Amino acid sequence: MAKPTLLIVDDEPSSLELLEGYLRDKGFHVACAVTGTECIDKARSLQPDVVILDVRLPDRSGLEILKELRKGENPPYVIIITAFHDMGTTIQAIRSGAFEYIPKPIDVDELEDAIQRALELSRMRRRQAPAGRPRDQEFKKGEIIGKTREMNEIFKTIGVLSANRVNVLIEGETGTGKELVARAIHSHSAWKDQPFVAINCSAIVENLLESELFGHEKGAFTGAVSSKKGMFEIAEAGTLFLDEVGEIPVELQAKLLRVLQEKEFLRVGGEKPLQLKARIIAATNRNLRSMVRKGAFREDLFYRLSVATVRIPPLRDRQADIPMIVDYLLKRIGTELQHRIEGVEEAAMQRMIRYSWPGNVRELENILTRAAILTKGNLITDAVTAPLLNKTHPGKGTDEPPKAPENQPAESERERILRVLNEVHWHYGKACEQLGISRPTLSRRMKLYGIESKSRRGRSS
Ligand SMILES: Nc1ncnc2c1ncn2[C@@H]1O[C@H](COP(=O)(O)OP(=O)(O)OP(=O)(O)O)[C@@H](O)[C@H]1O
Ligand SMILES: [Mg+2]
Known part of the structure; x- marks a missing residue:
């Protein structure tokens, strides 16, 4: 060479x-x-x-x-x-x-x-x-995987909703694919070339949310040094995705309601009414109906937003989809990590099917990513998945007691570091990630415990 x-x-x-x-x-x-x-x-x-x-x-x-x-x-x-x-x-x-x-x-x-x-x-x-x-790693971005009756119903609904412009409310636990469904409705519609704009209503401080949504004129408030378009304007005749809509503060709920009723809005500090052209898709992982009952969410706004609703069931209620989703995600992860995973050991798959997945598909994706990093060959084994699934939610979803190291006499830190280093083939970055410590800490610990770097060992003089 x-x-x-x-x-x-x-x-x-x-x-x-x-x-x-x-x-x-x-x-x-x-x-x-x-x-x-x-x-x-x-x-x-x-x-x-x-x-x-x-x-x-x-x-x-x-x-x-x-x-x-x-x-x-x-x-x-x-x-x-x-x-x-x-x-x-x-x-x-x-x-x-x-x-x-x-x-x-x-x-x-x-x-x-x-x-x-x-x-x-x-x-x-x-x-x-x-x-x-040829690369057989291809997967379609944005694809929604599932073959259960529940998912089939959702596919049909997406078809119906992409053909008209009613407001849609998507409900589902965290990580069930709400944004994925919102994007699918948009991208299958006739106005797919128009913008899809997503705004997470819980991620923006309360007093900025209004101007984020509707925009503002120069000088409308301290800090408004120039005028700015809001998401309603940026979305044009496309889709505005209001994520975590349940987090919108009550006063702003009233303003939003007026916009939806009148199909018009003002920038903060503005006087010229602007047309609402975008279609609104909202999502929530909270129970909006019970929020309405408690007075935390306006009932009239709730009805405006939920002309149509899509409810995505949690992953544990569609176990039959898990193997397909696992295959799909592994292709995606393999491409990202440049580490091809061929498959999953049967016992590992069974464990994943039984697990309760409180974080749904997003959690499944995280666990598979970690498994792909930890696994030595091209097969994800149960030895790799078992501790990952037991550690995150002990006792949930699996009927076996957690395995070592948790319930064995404490492994010494030196042993733990050595074990992890060996597991990741002395890849220090991965070792740090797994051990939850920084690079300098790892170096110091290695010195402290007399663990030599692999090259120095190889050279053993
Ligand atoms: N049925 C599915 N098939 C393939 N990938 C999926 C599926 N459902 C979810 N995903 C993937 O899981 C991840 C989470 O999906 P998404 O962000 O749409 O969930 P969410 O419900 O909006 O979550 P959150 O409540 O945390 O915002 C994404 O990477 C998405 O691509
Ligand atoms: Mg989301």
């Missing part, structure tokens, strides 16, 4: 030179870039095996660059280096497809160890994927 090519991206000349010299001495082809744009250009022309990327760059965020590098057919492995070693960035980086995450000051042994592991994987990938092999 030809000399492996590395691309180092860092805007600090001194650290760039140091690394370049060191890695060149180790026998790599080394190219350098000092900005994000240069990095993308060189990655395109040189097709490096590994990119060593500083997250803090002058022109663009390193995480953005990372995502861009990881697109495409055979993306390079990316090792992130940074001085900002917090858990959040680590997780985000690993999620966005970083291979490893190394804090500054860089321990060169650790870096070389990561490079060697990345190159090993890239050799494996080349052996496994002969050029031109």
Whole structure:
């Protein structure tokens, strides 16, 4: 095999030179870039095996660059280096497809160890994927999976509702696919080329929600330095999706009701009435009827919004859909993680069917993502899923007692770290994520417990 090519991206000349010299001495082809744009250009022309990327760059965020590098057919492995070693960035980086995450000051042994592991994987990938092999990983974005009677009813309803413009209320527990259904109604309709605008009514502070919805004129309130369109205007003749509509404060409910009745609205501080052209789809995971009974939600608004309703049943009430959804999600996750999962062991599938899924499909997706990261081969085994499902909601949904390590004599921290490191093949980023600690903490603990990095062990002098 030809000399492996590395691309180092860092805007600090001194650290760039140091690394370049060191890695060149180790026998790599080394190219350098000092900005994000240069990095993308060189990655395109040189097709490096590994990119060593500083997250803090002058022109663009390193995480953005990372995502861009990881697109495409055979993306390079990316090792992130940074001085900002917090858990959040680590997780985000690993999620966005970083291979490893190394804090500054860089321990060169650790870096070389990561490079060697990345190159090993890239050799494996080349052996496994002969050029031109069709990708069978395709899945349609936004597809709603299900074959139960309940889901079939929902598909039919989507068909009916996409043909007319009545307001729709979508009800369902968290993670059941409410937004997915709202988007499907929009994208199957005749006005699918118009905007679909989503606003989460619970995520915006109360006194800004009105101007978010209706827009405002310059000077309407302190801080309104220029006029701004609201979501009703931005949605044009498309769909306005009011997520978590139950969280709209009572005073604003009155204004919203008036808009729906009169098909007209004013920007905050504005005088010219604007036409309401968008179709409204609202969603809630709360019981709006009982909120109406308690006086927390206006009854008249409730009726305006729920001309048609779609109720999505929780996942535990449509167990027969679980295997299909699992297959679908695994394809999607496999594409995201660049880690192909072929299937799920029968015992693991049975466990997932029995589980109660309080977080519904979103929780299923999270669990499968974690399982895909933890699993060694291409099959998700029950050994991997069992602790994931027991840990999140102990005792719920499974009829077996939780397995080790929880109810065994406490595993020492050293043993735990070693076990996790072995499970993730010494991928420090993944180990941190699983252990719930930051990179520097992991380094310190490894030193404390005398756990040596794998490269140093291999070299055992
Ligand atoms: N039937 C389904 N088939 C495939 N994917 C699904 C299905 N239902 C939900 N999902 C996926 O699960 C995730 C959660 O869906 P979505 O965001 O639509 O749920 P939600 O009900 O709006 O959740 P929340 O109440 O948390 O806002 C998404 O990634 C979505 O693609
Ligand atoms: Mg949602």
